Amino acid sequence: MRTPFTVRLLQSMPRTGWIALAIFAAITWIGVPVAHLVLPESSPLHLSAYTVSLLGKILCYMVVAVAMDLIWGYAGILSLGHGLFFALGGYAFGMYLMRQIGRDGSYGADIPDFMVFLDWKEIPWYWAGSDSFIWAIFLAMALPGVVAFIFGYFAFRSRIKGVYFSIITQALTYAAMLLFFRNETGFGGNNGFTDFKRILGYSITSPEMRVTLFALSAALLIACLILGRYLVGSRFGRVLAAIRDAESRVMFIGYNPLHYKLFIWTLSAVLCGLAGALYVPQIGIINPSEMSPANSIEIAVWVAVGGRGTLIGAVLGAGIVNLAKSYFTVTAPEYWPFFLGFLFIAVTLYLPDGVVGLWRKLRSRKGPDSAAAVPAALPVTQKPGAVTDTKLIPETGAKGATT
Numbered sequence: 001m002r003t004p005f006t007v008r009l010l011q012s013m014p015r016t017g018w019i020a021l022a023i024f025a026a027i028t029w030i031g032v033p034v035a036h037l038v039l040p041e042s043s044p045l046h047l048s049a050y051t052v053s054l055l056g057k058i059l060c061y062m063v064v065a066v067a068m069d070l071i072w073g074y075a076g077i078l079s080l081g082h083g084l085f086f087a088l089g090g091y092a093f094g095m096y097l098m099r100q101i102g103r104d105g106s107y108g109a110d111i112p113d114f115m116v117f118l119d120w121k122e123i124p125w126y127w128a129g130s131d132s133f134i135w136a137i138f139l140a141m142a143l144p145g146v147v148a149f150i151f152g153y154f155a156f157r158s159r160i161k162g163v164y165f166s167i168i169t170q171a172l173t174y175a176a177m178l179l180f181f182r183n184e185t186g187f188g189g190n191n192g193f194t195d196f197k198r199i200l201g202y203s204i205t206s207p208e209m210r211v212t213l214f215a216l217s218a219a220l221l222i223a224c225l226i227l228g229r230y231l232v233g234s235r236f237g238r239v240l241a242a243i244r245d246a247e248s249r250v251m252f253i254g255y256n257p258l259h260y261k262l263f264i265w266t267l268s269a270v271l272c273g274l275a276g277a278l279y280v281p282q283i284g285i286i287n288p289s290e291m292s293p294a295n296s297i298e299i300a301v302w303v304a305v306g307g308r309g310t311l312i313g314a315v316l317g318a319g320i321v322n323l324a325k326s327y328f329t330v331t332a333p334e335y336w337p338f339f340l341g342f343l344f345i346a347v348t349l350y351l352p353d354g355v356v357g358l359w360r361k362l363r364s365r366k367g368p369d370s371a372a373a374v375p376a377a378l379p380v381t382q383k384p385g386a387v388t389d390t391k392l393i394p395e396t397g398a399k400g401a402t403t
Contacts, residue, residue, distance in 0.1 A: 223238025307354025
């Protein structure tokens with residue numbers, strides 16, 4: 001009898017994981033709103049508007065890091081163009097925000113101010129439906145998803161992988177950045193979209209809306225962690241791990257890697273698009289600089305610092321790097337690029353498994369020898385046609401001890 005989906009979803013994560021998510025949800029959905037809306041500014045626990053916006057921005061970055069970890073840590077696909085999908089989601093929702101300005105803009109026109117400045121007479125045809133909130137959310141998911149699907153289909157079908165795939169994704173986001181910099185494309189040129197006023201009729205700068213956007217960002221992160229944990233713990237996730245470690249063997253036993261890689265690649269792009277849609281109203285601006293190759297490389301740094309192949313590692317890496325970035329860009333902005341480069345080199349040389357890997361090593365030193373805790377011989381059962389990640393199964397010698 002097939003196990004119901006809800007049961008499999010609950011079993012995909014240990015009890016400690018669900019407890020941690022519950023605590024995180026309580027802090028973000030109850031603690032932060034109370035600290036910002038209820039507690040007076042004189043209270044040491046009060047959170048300012050800047051702090052709430054900063055934390056909301058970092059939550060969006062954490063979603064992007066989880067999306068990157070799904071394709072890099074579990075499928076072995078290193079993308080240096082995920083900033084494109086993040087920015088496309090931001091632009092899709094930014095179009096809605098620009099339409100919501102109405103006649104409150106500097107020129108008092110029915111079209112966005114940048115179009116008036118560039119002497120546009122009417123809104124382009126591809127802006128049709130941009131005044132609808134539902135359409136904006138759909139477009140924030142569909143646009144990155146379609147671009148990722150088309151690009152991924154031809155790339156994976158041609159068996160482009162490794163460093164070649166990374167370079168192509170970097171070229172893709174750079175080409176898109178140059179395209180969006182042009183004024184005639186109808187996306188604001190180098191200034192992008194800004195001066196937002198409202199969402200669904202509510203002021204975008206009101207404390208209630210700010211807290212709502214923060215809570216939605218936290219909810220998206222929780223949903224991504226649950227979905228990611230379910231996928232990597234399922235049969236689909238085991239096939240992905242096998243493709244990452246030995247794609248030719250997976251093809252030899254009858255699996256088509258194209259379908260698996262294309263699905264996780266497209267899903268990752270959709271998650272980035274949603275993160276971008278929540279990022280824009282909290283920051284108040286979106287421009288082509290979000291598509292710069294440096295931003296996409298920084299996303300990979302987040303995952304590497306936290307520990308790729310561990311969803312919680314991606315979250316920690318994004319939080320650590322961006323909190324450090326916020327500190328350095330205020331105290332010593334000229335030294336931030338050097339610190340980021342040093343951090344990436346140090347992690348590559350001394351912490352190949354990231355912060356999570358370091359934590360595991362420290363815990364193993366405190367506990368009993370992990371090798372002694374493994375039984376001498378563990379029978380491995382494999383169903384016909386199933387794929388097993390051989391790197392996750394310890395080899396046994398003649399006496400049963402692990403080698």
